[in-house]
Amino acid sequence: MNVLNSIKLATVAVAIAVGASFPASADEQYFPLQSYRVGPYAAGGTGFFGGFIDYLNLINIRDGGVNGVKLTWSECETQYEVERGVECYERQKTGKNVAAFNPLSLGIQIALLERSRTDKIPIITIDHGQTATSDGRVFPYLFPLLMNPPSETSAIITYIGQREGGAEKLKGKKIVVLYHGSPYGKETIPIFELLSKKYGFELQQIEVPHPGNDQQAQWLTIRRAKPDYVVLRGWGVMNPVAIKSAQKVGFPVDHLIGNVWSNSEEDVIPAGEAAKGYISLITQPSGTEFPVVQQVVDKVYGAGKGNLEDKKRIGSVYHNLGIVNGILNVEAIRIAQDKFGHRALSSEEVQWGFEHLRLDEKRIAELGAVGLLQSINVTCADHEGEGSVKFQQWDGKKWSVISDWVKPDRVLLRPIIEAAAEKYAIENDIKPRVCTE
Amino acid sequence: MFDYQFFIEVLVGGLLSGVMYSLVAIGFVLIYKTSGVLNFAQGAMLLFAALTFVSLVERGVPFAAALLLTLVVMVLLGIAIERTVLRPLVNQPPITLFMATLGLSYVIEGAAQLLWGTQVHGLDLGINDTPFTVAGVFISQFDLFAAAIAGAMVALFALFFRYTRTGLAFRAVADDQFAALAVGLRLPRVWAAVWTASGIVALVAGLLWGARLGVQFSLSLVVLKALPVLVLGGFDSVAGAIVGGLLIGAIEKIAEVYVGPFFGGGIEAWAAYVVALGFLLVRPSGLFGQKLIERV
Numbered sequence: 001m002n003v004l005n006s007i008k009l010a011t012v013a014v015a016i017a018v019g020a021s022f023p024a025s026a027d028e029q030y031f032p033l034q035s036y037r038v039g040p041y042a043a044g045g046t047g048f049f050g051g052f053i054d055y056l057n058l059i060n061i062r063d064g065g066v067n068g069v070k071l072t073w074s075e076c077e078t079q080y081e082v083e084r085g086v087e088c089y090e091r092q093k094t095g096k097n098v099a100a101f102n103p104l105s106l107g108i109q110i111a112l113l114e115r116s117r118t119d120k121i122p123i124i125t126i127d128h129g130q131t132a133t134s135d136g137r138v139f140p141y142l143f144p145l146l147m148n149p150p151s152e153t154s155a156i157i158t159y160i161g162q163r164e165g166g167a168e169k170l171k172g173k174k175i176v177v178l179y180h181g182s183p184y185g186k187e188t189i190p191i192f193e194l195l196s197k198k199y200g201f202e203l204q205q206i207e208v209p210h211p212g213n214d215q216q217a218q219w220l221t222i223r224r225a226k227p228d229y230v231v232l233r234g235w236g237v238m239n240p241v242a243i244k245s246a247q248k249v250g251f252p253v254d255h256l257i258g259n260v261w262s263n264s265e266e267d268v269i270p271a272g273e274a275a276k277g278y279i280s281l282i283t284q285p286s287g288t289e290f291p292v293v294q295q296v297v298d299k300v301y302g303a304g305k306g307n308l309e310d311k312k313r314i315g316s317v318y319h320n321l322g323i324v325n326g327i328l329n330v331e332a333i334r335i336a337q338d339k340f341g342h343r344a345l346s347s348e349e350v351q352w353g354f355e356h357l358r359l360d361e362k363r364i365a366e367l368g369a370v371g372l373l374q375s376i377n378v379t380c381a382d383h384e385g386e387g388s389v390k391f392q393q394w395d396g397k398k399w400s401v402i403s404d405w406v407k408p409d410r411v412l413l414r415p416i417i418e419a420a421a422e423k424y425a426i427e428n429d430i431k432p433r434v435c436t437e
Numbered sequence: 438m439f440d441y442q443f444f445i446e447v448l449v450g451g452l453l454s455g456v457m458y459s460l461v462a463i464g465f466v467l468i469y470k471t472s473g474v475l476n477f478a479q480g481a482m483l484l485f486a487a488l489t490f491v492s493l494v495e496r497g498v499p500f501a502a503a504l505l506l507t508l509v510v511m512v513l514l515g516i517a518i519e520r521t522v523l524r525p526l527v528n529q530p531p532i533t534l535f536m537a538t539l540g541l542s543y544v545i546e547g548a549a550q551l552l553w554g555t556q557v558h559g560l561d562l563g564i565n566d567t568p569f570t571v572a573g574v575f576i577s578q579f580d581l582f583a584a585a586i587a588g589a590m591v592a593l594f595a596l597f598f599r600y601t602r603t604g605l606a607f608r609a610v611a612d613d614q615f616a617a618l619a620v621g622l623r624l625p626r627v628w629a630a631v632w633t634a635s636g637i638v639a640l641v642a643g644l645l646w647g648a649r650l651g652v653q654f655s656l657s658l659v660v661l662k663a664l665p666v667l668v669l670g671g672f673d674s675v676a677g678a679i680v681g682g683l684l685i686g687a688i689e690k691i692a693e694v695y696v697g698p699f700f701g702g703g704i705e706a707w708a709a710y711v712v713a714l715g716f717l718l719v720r721p722s723g724l725f726g727q728k729l730i731e732r733v
Contacts, residue, residue, distance in 0.1 A: 038547065040654040042555035181703040207703030211658050213650050214457075216450040217693035217705055223575070224443055237655035244649065248568055248577050266557040270651015274566065310556065 029066065029333060029344050031056065031073040032092030034103040039079035040211075040236060043266045044318050048104055049075070050307040051322020052329075055292075057300045057307070059330055066333050067342035082107040086115075093119055097344040099333060100124050100143075100354070102325060106184050109133075109142070114428075116141040121347040122332075122354050126325045127152075127260050127283055131187060135421030136355065136383040137432035143354050145328055146283045146376065146387030147260065150416055151408035153191040155389045156257055156281055157199065159406050160229050171200035176222050178242060179233040181209045184261075188233065191416065198412065212238025219245040232258040232280075239267035240275070247274040254279060254393070264317040268394045276396045281389050284324045284372050286399045288315035291368030292323060317399070324373050331367075332357050355380055374405045380435035386410065446574045447694050448687055453580035455686020456587050460645060461663040462670065462678035463591070464638040470611040470673040471631045472523070474534040480660030481545035482636060484652075486511055487643030491560050491652045492553040504640075511636030514545075519629040527624070546657055558652040562644065583645045590641060591675060594634075603630055611673065661706075665713035671726025680724060685709050 033052070036045035056071045065071055074095070076088035085108030089101060100122035103109060109125045113133075116123045122141050125133070129144030136142075147155075160175070161167040177192050179185035189205055196203035204225055206218050212234065219242075222230060230251065232242050239262045246256050258267065258280030265286070268275035288297065293315050300306050301314070313319055336345050336353025345353075357378040364373055378385035388405035425432050461479065468476040489510050493503035522537050566579040598604040609617040610627045618624055643652075646659055662685075670681025692708035722728050 038550055038555065040658070042550065042654065043557045046555055181706075205702075207701065209703045209706035211655050213646075213655060213659060214454055214662070214705075216454050217447065217690040217697070220443070220447055220450055220690075221694055224440075237650050237653060237658075240651045241649070244566060247566060249575055250568060266653075269559045270557055270653065272559050272561050309554070313556075 027068070027344055028070045028072045028097060029099050030095045030097050031071065031099050031329070032088070032095055032101055033073050033075045034078045034085050034088045034092075034101060034105075034108060035075045036078050036080045036104075037075075038077065039081075041080040044264065045080065045104070046308070047264070047266075047313060047316055047318025048322040048325070050313070051319040051324075052102065052326045053307040053322075054296045054300050054319075055323045055326025055330070057305050058292075058296050059326075061299050061303060061305070062295065066330060067337050069333075069337070069342065069344050071330070078103070078105065078108065080105055080107075082111050086111050089115065093121060098347050099345070099350045100329060100347070102126070102329070104128075106130070110183075113139075113142070119347070120351065122351045124325070124329065124354070126321065126328065128184070130420075131417055132420035132424050134382065134384040134417045135432075136380050137435055138421040138425045138430055139383065140355075140433060141351055143378070143383045145354075145357075145378070145383075145385055146324075146373075147389060147408075148384045148417070149187045150191045150413040151384065151387070151410065152260055152281065152389070153188045154195065154408035154410075154413055155406045156231055156259065157192075157195045157201075158409065159281070159391050159403060160257065161199070162403070162406070167199055172202070173229070174202040174204070174225065174227040175229045175231060176225055176227040177203070177205040177231045177233060178215075178218060178222070179205060179207055180212060180235045180238055181207045182235070184235065185233055191413070192231075194412070194416070208234070208238055208242070210238075211236060212241055215241050215245045219249045219251070222251060223249040228255065230256045232256055232262045234258065234262040234267070238262075240270035243268065243271040243278055244274045253277045257281070257391075260389075263392070265313075265399075266318075273396065275394050278394045279391055279402070280394075282317065282392050282399075282401075283387055283389050284317075284320045285390060285392060285401050286315055286317045286320055290320075290370070290372045292327070292372065293320065295368060296323065320372065324369070327367055327369060327373065328357065328359075328376065331359060331363075354378060355383075357385065380433065442573050444691075447690050449574060449576060450580075451687035451690030452683050453577060453584060453686070454690065455666075455682040455684065456580070456584040456679075457642075457646065457649070457682075458662045458666045458686055459679045459682030460583070460587050460590075460638070460642040461659050462666040462682055463587075463594075463675055464635045464642065465660075465663055465667055466673060466675050466678045467594075467631055467635045467638065469667075470675075471607055472534070472610075472628055473531055473614075474523075474538060475531075475672065476635065477535065477538040477660070478518075478542035478545055479635065479639060479663070480657035481542040481549070482511070482514070482639035483643040483646065483659065484654065484657040485514070485545050485549045485643075486636065486640040487560065487647035487652045487656055488549045488553045488558075490640070490644060491558045491647065495558065507640055508637065511640050512633045515632035515634075515636040516629045518632050519625060523628055523632075524625055542657070546654070550654070555654070558647075560644065560647040560652050562648045564648070579648070586641060586645065587679070590638070591679060594675060603627075607631060662709075665709040667723070668713035669716050669723055671723030673727055674723070674725035677723055677725030685712070688712050 035049040078085040102124045112123050125144045127147050131149050133139045133142035133144050134148045161170050254277040263280035263282050332353035335356050336349050340349045359376050374388045376385040388407050390401050391403040392399040393402045464479045490503050490507040564579050564582045568575040568577050606622050606627050666681040666685045670677030689705040689709045693705035697704045
């Protein structure tokens with residue numbers, strides 16, 4: 001990075017630090033971004049928010065906004081810290097025509113749980129979020145779009161079953177789950193237990209204390225347990241260390257299956273040769289071959305407005321996740337505009353759009369996202385939207401998709417989500433909405 | 438029946454992990470020994486060194502030249518810290534100096550990200566990490582290499598302290614700052630030299646930890662592994678940092694494997710601190726630390 005770029009970055013950082021905002025005017029829709037571009041998780045933050053901003057820019061440059069309504073945004077740096085995230089929320093929520101918050105942090109989502117209800121502002125947590133928040137009856141403003149933790153867990157087990165030749169072959173197999181020692185990591189403990197009972201596989205769940213930069217003890221335990229598969233539910237530095245430690249104890253890395261937060265280039269590159277063959281789950285494949293990504297390259301980066309400083313990261317896992325997140329946010333606005341009028345909307349109106357976010361394969365083709373996203377069908381009761389996942393394998397240089405779309409077992413999982421939501425409703429004296437569809 | 442072979446494997450793995458902790462702890466000891474400051478910025482220096490090295494290599498600078506350039510950068514950083522932070526704070530209470538290093542760690546972390554970006558980098562030192570087996574026990578080649586480097590570094594420091602004029606000055610300052618000043622030693626120069634030495638330790642530790650974790654922001658968190666080592670071994674003893682590292686490494690792995698299951702696992706991080714706390718109660722200066730004797 002040259003000195004000029006450093007100065008530019010410093011200027012932006014200062015602007016972000018003081019919470020510079022660019023309030024929307026009457027015909028503009030405003031996205032308050034609680035981004036993280038410095039600190040331990042900056043690599044993920046810059047990729048995701050880079051992709052999100054690139055897509056918003058594409059809509060403005062290519063289409064002149066959504067039905068003529070320009071999209072605006074401002075960033076507030078959270079460093080992935082909850083208290084900073086809340087501070088950013090309080091500062092940014094006063095902006096005009098706020099569409100939705102997208103914090104990309106479970107901790108910040110938890111902190112905003114009740115604020116979103118009071119302020120009537122949608123909180124979007126693509127691919128994550130507390131299990132209970134999928135139940136829109138209790139959490140009308142929370143949207144863990146595409147995939148929540150139970151769906152993710154189910155999809156991984158389904159995939160392992162497919163590899164073994166069918167779900168019935170899981171009986172008698174041994175699966176170890178190596179999870180991050182945090183609320184995020186522990187969220188799926190009961191789900192794995194439920195699936196173990198259903199399919200008859202032996203289960204051992206092992207915690208790795210945060211941050212996970214030394215896993216000698218855990219992997220020696222795994223070596224002794226001799227599992228058929230290890231599921232990696234990691235975050236940050238825990239992931240490359242797990243992959244390297246697997247190599248250290250001679251565990252085959254193609255039997256190590258990473259979850260959605262263990263699936264990026266940032267997770268495998270530091271592990272070097274040890275990561276060759278590693279498999280992970282994904283809701284949106286990486287790559288630049290998708291028409292929408294091509295348009296981002298041509299129209300946004302071509303105009304010198306691209307958000308990623310390192311253009312080699314275009315089409316990376318986090319960048320494509322940001323683009324998909326952009327698609328879902330923009331389509332929710334478009335759907336809401338069809339009902340309320342082609343103008344800037346209130347947060348409540350945008351919430352209606354998210355609650356009716358239905359993208360079939362025809363619409364996804366129109367968006368240039370075939371293969372990047374399968375379909376989504378959000379309803380009043382289901383704020384996850386029946387997303388599907390794929391699995392990818394690292395060849396030492398790039399990810400290759402190795403499975404078709406895999407559907408989680410939502411019939412089995414829905415009662416768990418509803419039970420968690422109803423428990424929350426009772427504890428917090430909330431009357432669940434009645435959803436008719 | 439108790440599986441002795443597995444126990445030995447856990448023990449060996451723990452000892453080798455402990456060597457990695459010692460590498461970080463030595464950087465703390467060097468500064469504390471001569472200036473009485475617990476340098477909280479050691480982790481940030483480690484990050485800065487590794488990030489500088491890997492960024493130079495990625496820009497096409499040959500390995501040896503990148504190592505040399507990073508060494509120069511760390512020397513300059515050490516001198517700059519002495520000039521701009523420590524010298525103005527001479528004769529301030531230890532807590533003031535500690536807070537200064539705390540602030541310094543944030544400045545160095547921020548500067549590292551500003552200069553070199555926030556991307557995660559792989560670092561290949563060319564050391565194979567596939568294990569080999571000795572009597573059925575898996576041993577990591579990389580960890581053995583790290584242990585050899587740590588051993589060599591300690592030996593070099595021992596020779597340096599014993600046989601050079603600057604080393605003698607280090608020892609004099611460590612023994613009694615005021616007496617050292619009285620006989621004409623230049624304290625700022627000694628401090629600049631010791632911060633430089635600490636920067637070199639940070640470079641070595643940064644490269645080894647970076648090869649293990651990848652070069653990323655989390656490298657600065659490895660200081661958390663060094664703190665119980667320092668409590669156990671003593672803040673002012675290089676030998677203590679080595680022995681403390683080995684003990685902490687072994688104890689936390691054995692605790693995780695054999696005691697962890699009774700607590701739901703994930704105990705190694707705090708088990709090390711429990712041991713350190715217990716030790717603090719019975720031997721406040723650590724295993725090898727100098728006992729503080731004051732006239733009352």
